[in-house]
Amino acid sequence: MANYPTKRLRRLRYNPVVRDMIRETHLDKSDLIYPLFVVHGTNVKKEIKSMPGVYQMSIDVLVEECKEVSSLGIPSVLLFGIPEHKDERGSEAYDSNGIIQQAVRAIKSNLPNLLVVTDVCLCEYTSHGHCGVLDGEEILNDETVSLLAKEAVSHAEAGADIIAPSDMMDGRIASIRKALDYKGFSKTPIMSYAAKYASGFYGPFRDAAESTPAFGDRRSHQMDVANAEEALREVEADVEEGADIVMVKPAGAYLDIIYRVKEKFGLPTAAYQVSGEYSMIKGASKLGWIDEERVMIESVLAIKRAGADIIITYFAKDIAKYLDRTRK
Numbered sequence: 001m002a003n004y005p006t007k008r009l010r011r012l013r014y015n016p017v018v019r020d021m022i023r024e025t026h027l028d029k030s031d032l033i034y035p036l037f038v039v040h041g042t043n044v045k046k047e048i049k050s051m052p053g054v055y056q057m058s059i060d061v062l063v064e065e066c067k068e069v070s071s072l073g074i075p076s077v078l079l080f081g082i083p084e085h086k087d088e089r090g091s092e093a094y095d096s097n098g099i100i101q102q103a104v105r106a107i108k109s110n111l112p113n114l115l116v117v118t119d120v121c122l123c124e125y126t127s128h129g130h131c132g133v134l135d136g137e138e139i140l141n142d143e144t145v146s147l148l149a150k151e152a153v154s155h156a157e158a159g160a161d162i163i164a165p166s167d168m169m170d171g172r173i174a175s176i177r178k179a180l181d182y183k184g185f186s187k188t189p190i191m192s193y194a195a196k197y198a199s200g201f202y203g204p205f206r207d208a209a210e211s212t213p214a215f216g217d218r219r220s221h222q223m224d225v226a227n228a229e230e231a232l233r234e235v236e237a238d239v240e241e242g243a244d245i246v247m248v249k250p251a252g253a254y255l256d257i258i259y260r261v262k263e264k265f266g267l268p269t270a271a272y273q274v275s276g277e278y279s280m281i282k283g284a285s286k287l288g289w290i291d292e293e294r295v296m297i298e299s300v301l302a303i304k305r306a307g308a309d310i311i312i313t314y315f316a317k318d319i320a321k322y323l324d325r326t327r328k
């Protein structure tokens with residue numbers, strides 16, 4: 001190998017055409033999933049304070065939004081529902097007439113080609129805001145898993161294309177897979193939130209989904225932010241139980257985890273650039289402290305460079321517009 005002065009790494013950086021030619025990582029619209037929050041009612045479009053540009057929408061507005069998403073070339077949306085009534089067992093989550101089930105049917109009948117992914121969890125639906133059934137202050141694992149399996153089946157029955165369990169209970173992937181197969185949905189993939197950390201970056205989401213726990217936190221099921229080896233064990237468990245796509249969440253502060261998961265398992269890997277990652281970029285750019293578009297692209301490109309095949313991001317629409325503008 002030549003050394004300086006024969007070798008000059010800057011040689012390939014002077015000419016923008018050469019830079020374009022040797023670029024290693026490219027964003028593509030087909031990488032993107034756009035998260036959406038759906039509420040009951042009609043003509044509702046309510047901006048989430050801590051997430052400028054992100055709204056709670058009623059189904060009529062949601063369908064129009066999905067038409068725009070689709071016309072921008074974004075292939076997929078991820079749905080979160082805010083129920084009419086919350087109760088101890090989160091029953092609207094697995095009600096065939098629940099908010100998500102209605103929303104999925106409406107989207108699929110208007111836009112059959114838009115890929116609809118549904119988040120499977122109970123936290124938006126329980127009166128206490130926890131991700132499962134409680135005994136005192138303990139979140140019961142196995143009781144919760146059976147409700148999650150019911151929820152997953154009801155999403156598939158409504159027409160969901162991919163089921164995405166985000167709860168972090170043990171054994172839920174196996175139960176959901178079994179329930180889906182039993183009900184005739186053996187072709188419906190599971191995208192598992194496999195390595196999901198107990199992260200402060202979810203703060204704004206809890207405003208959006210109205211899912212802040214009434215007491216305590218999620219540390220008894222979501223992962224300790226300090227752990228990486230454990231993330232690999234979590235992913236391995238989900239893969240063994242039948243996950244088709246594995247997810248790391250959050251994304252930006254966990255690029256090492258994305259990289260290791262992709263290296264070790266080689267499976268389709270998703271990364272979720274979560275609400276707090278979005279809000280920080282939005283907030284700092286609002287203050288004039290950073291260039292929003294530049295940082296947006298840099299943050300998402302880094303997630304892809306780390307190994308993510310699929311990126312779930314609230315910036316999806318802005319990225320699609322950016323790609324339209326900048327791609328020849």
Ligand code: PBG
Binds near residue numbers: 121166167201273275
């Ligand atoms: C749970 C869920 C959460 C997010 C996605 N699914 C919140 C949580 O675990 O508290 C967070 C997403 C985000 O912050 O953008 N249903």
